[in-house]
Amino acid sequence: MSTFPCHFVEIEAIYAKSFAAGHRSIALCAANSGEGVSAVSQALALRIAQNGRKVLLVQANTFDMNYQQQMSALAQKKQAQMSGDDEASLQECTLEAESSAMPDSGAEKHELVPVTLALPGSNDLVTFLAAPTQEQALNVFREPDELRQLCEIWLTRYDAVIFDTTPLNQVNRNNIPGQYVAAACDACLLVVLAGVTSEIAISHAYKCLKNAGVYLTGVILNDMYNPSLSTELIRETFRFESMFPAKMAKIRDWVSGSSFLNAKI
Numbered sequence: 001m002s003t004f005p006c007h008f009v010e011i012e013a014i015y016a017k018s019f020a021a022g023h024r025s026i027a028l029c030a031a032n033s034g035e036g037v038s039a040v041s042q043a044l045a046l047r048i049a050q051n052g053r054k055v056l057l058v059q060a061n062t063f064d065m066n067y068q069q070q071m072s073a074l075a076q077k078k079q080a081q082m083s084g085d086d087e088a089s090l091q092e093c094t095l096e097a098e099s100s101a102m103p104d105s106g107a108e109k110h111e112l113v114p115v116t117l118a119l120p121g122s123n124d125l126v127t128f129l130a131a132p133t134q135e136q137a138l139n140v141f142r143e144p145d146e147l148r149q150l151c152e153i154w155l156t157r158y159d160a161v162i163f164d165t166t167p168l169n170q171v172n173r174n175n176i177p178g179q180y181v182a183a184a185c186d187a188c189l190l191v192v193l194a195g196v197t198s199e200i201a202i203s204h205a206y207k208c209l210k211n212a213g214v215y216l217t218g219v220i221l222n223d224m225y226n227p228s229l230s231t232e233l234i235r236e237t238f239r240f241e242s243m244f245p246a247k248m249a250k251i252r253d254w255v256s257g258s259s260f261l262n263a264k265i
Contacts, residue, residue, distance in 0.1 A: 014044055015048065018044065018187050018217060019047075021187075023217065024155055025161045026187050026188070027181050027185040028040055028041045028165060029188060029205070030205070031168055031197055031205035032169055033167045034193070036191050037164055037167075038061070042126075042164075048160045053160065055158060055160050055162065056127045056129060056154055057128050058129045058163045058164070060181050062131045062133075141176045141180070141181065142177060163182075166178045166181075168209070169208075178208075179208045179211070179212035180212060186215070190218075190219045190220065191219075191220045194222060194224075195223070237252050
């Protein structure tokens, strides 16, 4: 599971544009799988959870179940470690979660129960709700109006609800469309893996959100695979290699040896 500290300045910027701006239900989306939605949603949940706030992190990504399985494993490990009074605390937490899992239209629609645990790298508690698997429960997540009503119930018990959604360009009968989840939220953040995700993929993802009437709060650029400044400068020198081969070689040597241009940010 990819994790990073919630106090990074980038997370503070995301926090300022989302929860701190008054948005309590937030969907994180991406065009394709592997763009960093789960890592960002987890970090944002931890940032909001500071100062004792209650946060519900909903895994609505039915395309990539790896993260859900990892979180479930953490929950099982926590439950296995509990004994005595801790078991009573877990039971109390579970009962509270069961009562808040679904609206009055039928708690039996949802076969999964939220679990509260400390995510890796933090002592702050976040409540995690895994994606449903039964068709009846999936249909609730596929209807923005029903999901909006569900969010309203959750927000009476939690300070914030964050959705980790299915990639917008991944479509099959078992998926929960990310744009429908985003349409039920106060805000939507689109994560883009810079240097990897194509312009066509981003354009298609944006159209999906726009057609669903989603309020796009902002775009998060994941520059994990972006070339460094020194790499780009060295690449540009080869444009003039035929005219000034000796000078370009010296410039490349200087750039390669510059601690400033090669500093990790």
